[in-house]
Amino acid sequence: MMNRKPKDFDDYITDFPEGTREKLILLREAILDAAPVAEEVISYGMPAFKQNGMLVYFAGYEKYIGFYPTPSAILNFKSQLKNFKTAKGTIHFPLNEPLPFDLIKDMVKFRVEENLAKTKAKKVK
Numbered sequence: 002m003m004n005r006k007p008k009d010f011d012d013y014i015t016d017f018p019e020g021t022r023e024k025l026i027l028l029r030e031a032i033l034d035a036a037p038v039a040e041e042v043i044s045y046g047m048p049a050f051k052q053n054g055m056l057v058y059f060a061g062y063e064k065y066i067g068f069y070p071t072p073s074a075i076l077n078f079k080s081q082l083k084n085f086k087t088a089k090g091t092i093h094f095p096l097n098e099p100l101p102f103d104l105i106k107d108m109v110k111f112r113v114e115e116n117l118a119k120t121k122a123k124k125v126k
Contacts, residue, residue, distance in 0.1 A: 010041055010048045014061070021061050024100060028059055028066060031102045035109035050109075053116035057109055065093040066100070070108045073115060078108055 007013035010029060014022045025048075032050055033039065039050040047069075049058040058069035065086075072090045075082065081104055086093040094100055 006046055007043055009043060013043065013048050017061050021066075021096060024066055024094075024096065025059070025061050027102070028068070028100060028105065031100070031105050032057060032059075032109050035106040036113050039113075052113055053120040056112045056116060064097075065095050068092045068094060068105065068108075070112055071115075074108045074111050077111055078104065081107075 007015075014025050017025065029041075029048065036050060036052055036056060039052040039056055042049050042051055044055065044058065047058045047060040050056045055071075057071070057074075060067045060069075069090055070092070075087055075090065075092065082092060
């Protein structure tokens with residue numbers, strides 16, 4: 002939906018319809034609730050969150066919100082994602098359905114722990 006590179010999250014949501022903006026804001030809040038010290042960044046033109054490396058990305062589209070928690074999170078939560086369209090590193094949350102906040106938070110927490118483990122492993126080497 003966006004043809005320009007946004008400077009931050011607020012700039013990113015500006016051009017979306019109100020209903021989509023509201024869901025993007027709620028998604029942002031859920032991610033920050035699960036990873037309160039994560040840094041908000043724009044990466045690949047999308048809102049993203051970093052903590053010991055990239056955690057998750059998301060993007061708004063005409064009919065869904067794309068959530069990008071990495072392939073490892075999708076594999077780990079495969080059984081809970083069976084009602085959503087998924088690909089290697091992507092989950093589509095339809096705009097006409099409620100966002101699964103508990104699942105989103107669990108995936109973000111999983112990614113925080115995964116990144117922390119990778120950071121600790123690098124320090125050991």
